[in-house]
Amino acid sequence: MLDSLNLDQLRVFMAIVEQGSFSAAARHLRRAQSAVSNAIVNLEGALGVALFDRSGWKPELTEHGRALLADARAVLERVDQLKSRARGMTQGMETELSLVLDVMFPMQKLVDLAARFQRTFPGVVLRLCIDALGGVPQRVLLGECDLGVQGSLQEIDPELVGHRLPEIEMAPVAAPRHALSALDRITDDLLRGHTQIVLTDSSARTKGCTFAVFSENQTLTTDLGAKRALLHAGLGWGFMPRSFVEDDLGAGKLVELDLAACNAGIRSMPLFAVHRRNASLGPAGQWVLDTLLESMGGEIQQ
The missing domain is CATH 3.40.190.10 (Periplasmic binding protein-like II)
Structure with missing residues (x-):
């Protein structure tokens, strides 16, 4: 019957595994070795399997013991989590x-x-x-x-x-094969003629608003990963957080554009x-x- 199984037995089980022996577990738990042995006998009886091979000088986990070890650890972790959440609730902690x-x-x-x-x-x-x-x-x-x-x-x-x-440092970038990549001191007039990949959203708070948009032709996306993929494909140029494209710049998958009129206000966010x-x-x-x-x-x- 599993009704006789309790958390204390599981903690004794884990202590033996972690400490390496019944005697070491007893010292760690500050209990008599006989109490530790009885706890494991009762646990094995409740589970119906032997957890340890006691034939040698040191107890070894049986095949069943190894299989049930992860379950025992998971049960104790969930119990500790339950206690932590309950303790937090009494202290005004969010769930x-x-x-x-x-x-x-x-x-x-x-x-x-x-x-x-x-x-x-x-x-x-x-x-x-x-x-x-x-x-x-x-x-x-x-x-x-x-x-x-x-x-x-x-x-x-x-x-x-x-x-x-x-602030987040921003970098104007494009694929190496993009027409703007080979140019120096790119003017606003040149930018207006090339598609800009622009990050947007669907909230009413920014409806009709644009940020750091130079080009007349734009491709809009709500996803930064999609914007990066479009830039990789050479389908436009755009501003990206430098931390997000550092590896791409280092590997030559993207290049930083030399914008003549790129002021400090659009170099950071x-x-x-x-x-x-x-x-x-x-x-x-x-x-x-x-x-x-x-x-x-x-x-x-x-």
Whole structure:
């Protein structure tokens, strides 16, 4: 009968595996060796299989023991997660945090942030959304996301609190075979005659707005990966976050264009961490905001 199985037996099982012997597990758990042995006998009885071969001087996992080890570890991890989430609830911890990031946000910083979040808040579900332009503040304003990092838009909605983050360096690029790639000091007149790949969005907040658009002919996309693929294919030129195309520039898959009139305002893109004024961030949300400000050197905008 599995009814007699309990978590303590599983923890003893894991301790023996990790410590290498019954006696070492007993010392680690601060129990009598007989209590450890009894726990395993009872566990084996509940499961109906032998977990250890005790014929040698050192206990060895049986075939069944090896097969059940991962399951035992998973059960204990889920129990620890359950306890962590319950403990967090009593302290006002969120059960879930939703974060929306502008598509231009550096991917490695996102990975680092998510990894640190998992280690710090193992009981909180992190939901990540990627959007562009006005889509980020719109999701936060509608309450779909607790916290956002918006790009391109300099103005912060009055209903949001904005925290300025370091700007993203942008590079005008095209495929090596593109007509503009061989030219120096490219003028605005020349740019107008070549298709520009432009990132856009579907939010009402940026309807009719364009950012750093020079060309009369444009191909619009809401996806940065699609924009990169179009640039690779030589179907136009466009501005890309330098961190996103560094490898392409190094490998010669894209080249940086020499724009004569490319001022500092379009060589970088502002980033702002935003959250609603009328909704306080929980401990996990505040940690994400503080981590963004600390790791990227940001400051409160308004």
